Amino acid sequence: MAALDPKPQEAADTDTRPPAPEPDFTSGSPQNEGLKAGAELAKQLITLSVGMIALTITFLKDIAQPETVAHSARTVSCWMMTAWVFYVLCILVALATLTGICGTLTVLDRLAMKLEIKPSHRGFYDVYGSNIAIPMGAMQVSFLIAVVFTVIAAAVR
Numbered sequence: 001m002a003a004l005d006p007k008p009q010e011a012a013d014t015d016t017r018p019p020a021p022e023p024d025f026t027s028g029s030p031q032n033e034g035l036k037a038g039a040e041l042a043k044q045l046i047t048l049s050v051g052m053i054a055l056t057i058t059f060l061k062d063i064a065q066p067e068t069v070a071h072s073a074r075t076v077s078c079w080m081m082t083a084w085v086f087y088v089l090c091i092l093v094a095l096a097t098l099t100g101i102c103g104t105l106t107v108l109d110r111l112a113m114k115l116e117i118k119p120s121h122r123g124f125y126d127v128y129g130s131n132i133a134i135p136m137g138a139m140q141v142s143f144l145i146a147v148v149f150t151v152i153a154a155a156v157r
Helices: 009-014 030-058 078-112 130-156
Strands: none
Touching (some): 030 078, 030 130, 078 130
């Protein structure tokens, strides 16, 4: 990553070595492939989360418990409501992950076209940048917690 940072002006004047070549950020580069895989993971977890919410709402009458024997009203367990909250959280952080991937791909495109990038964008070239890694980790954890709460809701029923 240090090769991508511009050299200070005084170091460039005294350095007699030829400049290091810029990394080749083409469509098949490892950075792009990793970003594509991260985007696919985010899309799959969005699909699974929406599917789990839809599935549990479809079978809500089987999941919900009657309040009392005298009343026919049903209540949803706090386990299931918590699972829904975590599924929605997973969807939101997956969207944040996709936004981070979009920003990183924009930086890579600008580097490939030899255009200027902001100093604050340097170093965000793969899925390990904080703009992707943090929401991706939150996405995975929230999905796993949602699944655990869904299983508990079904077991407690």
